[in-house]
Amino acid sequence: MSAPQQCRRISREEKTICSKSIKTQKLDQPVFAIYEDTFLDVVGKEPSITCVLERDYAFAHEAPVYIPEQDAVYFTSNVLVNKETKVKYTDVGKASRGKDGKWTYEKIATDVSMGNGAINYQSGILFCAQGHLADSEPGGLVVMDTNPPYATKTLIDGFHGRQFNSVNDIVTHTDGSIWFTDPTYGFQQDFRPKPVLPNLVYRFDPETADIRVVADGLGMPNGLCFSPDEKVVYITDTDHIHAGDFDPTRAGTIYAYDVVVRHGGQFLENRRVFAMTDATIPDGIKCDMQGNVYAGCADGVNVWSPGGKLIGKILVGSFCANFCFTKAGEIFVLSEEKAFVARIAQSTKGALLHYLGF
Numbered sequence: 001m002s003a004p005q006q007c008r009r010i011s012r013e014e015k016t017i018c019s020k021s022i023k024t025q026k027l028d029q030p031v032f033a034i035y036e037d038t039f040l041d042v043v044g045k046e047p048s049i050t051c052v053l054e055r056d057y058a059f060a061h062e063a064p065v066y067i068p069e070q071d072a073v074y075f076t077s078n079v080l081v082n083k084e085t086k087v088k089y090t091d092v093g094k095a096s097r098g099k100d101g102k103w104t105y106e107k108i109a110t111d112v113s114m115g116n117g118a119i120n121y122q123s124g125i126l127f128c129a130q131g132h133l134a135d136s137e138p139g140g141l142v143v144m145d146t147n148p149p150y151a152t153k154t155l156i157d158g159f160h161g162r163q164f165n166s167v168n169d170i171v172t173h174t175d176g177s178i179w180f181t182d183p184t185y186g187f188q189q190d191f192r193p194k195p196v197l198p199n200l201v202y203r204f205d206p207e208t209a210d211i212r213v214v215a216d217g218l219g220m221p222n223g224l225c226f227s228p229d230e231k232v233v234y235i236t237d238t239d240h241i242h243a244g245d246f247d248p249t250r251a252g253t254i255y256a257y258d259v260v261v262r263h264g265g266q267f268l269e270n271r272r273v274f275a276m277t278d279a280t281i282p283d284g285i286k287c288d289m290q291g292n293v294y295a296g297c298a299d300g301v302n303v304w305s306p307g308g309k310l311i312g313k314i315l316v317g318s319f320c321a322n323f324c325f326t327k328a329g330e331i332f333v334l335s336e337e338k339a340f341v342a343r344i345a346q347s348t349k350g351a352l353l354h355y356l357g358f
Contacts, residue, residue: 044345284322325350
């Protein structure tokens with residue numbers, strides 16, 4: 001079977017011999033790397049990757065959320081520094097697609113404090129606000145309207161009287177609960193106070209205000225998502241990267257946990273390694289409706305089968321912290337100074353948007 005244009009099969013030598021690895025080769029343009037032929041079913045017969053936005057700073061870093069009725073993606077920048085005050089901040093931006101298919105970008109004036117992960121929530125967007133040093137900006141889970149003046153409301157900003165570290169990424173369950181990670185990156189990057197909690201994963205019920213820890217023992221819990229049937233939760237551990245410190249002997253790993261019910265409460269059991277990336281870390285993570293697992297990595301978006309086999313990559317030539325599914329057969333990829341649209345098979349749909357009714 002021949003591969004479509006903008007696709008490249010990865011040979012056995014490239015998979016197994018270090019000197020032949022695709023990482024040692026310069027890519028002239030973005031490409032779909034085919035590790036297993038099953039990835040061809042994901043990308044379809046006429047896949048393409050196109051850079052749709054570009055700036056001279058890291059405007060496209062995290063929290064991509066697609067709003068179907070606006071045909072727009074909201075996302076946040078990487079950490080920026082005000083040249084005059086030296087205060088650190090992140091932008092919230094909106095990428096809109098016009099009737100001509102071209103994308104435009106605008107900054108949104110909102111008070112989400114150091115926004116990072118985000119998800120569609122009710123009629124708005126639920127952000128992970130990492131917070132600032134001041135007690136008046138503890139961060140937490142913040143809902144933002146998607147229409148001007150982009151008003152916000154905080155759902156929760158701590159664990160029984162203790163402020164979160166720097167809430168990082170988030171996912172919702174169809175039972176209404178909100179699951180999120182809370183590593184110490186904010187303290188390491190000097191915009192949050194000394195932590196008063198371990199690095200943890202939480203489950204929050206907004207109806208009852210029940211907040212509890214569902215996973216610990218991770219170096220840097222980061223991205224998370226549910227399998228299409230919600231029986232498994234995937235959590236990325238980015239312990240490989242601490243602020244200013246890269247250690248390849250630490251975890252750059254996706255862990256899988258079974259979601260079980262005990263005495264009316266959800267628990268995580270049977271932690272196991274699902275995959276370890278060869279591209280530094282797996283950051284933001286999503287599933288499609290077939291159960292394939294996608295993660296933003298140092299070289300783009302890496303894709304594994306439900307059985308943990310690396311089947312392919314969407315290589316954009318630079319780091320991808322996060323991405324989101326938009327319309328059926330489309331992925332919006334953030335890559336710091338650039339944003340890409342990957343068009344794949346129409347049959348490939350994001351599980352999250354499916355469960356949200358889009």
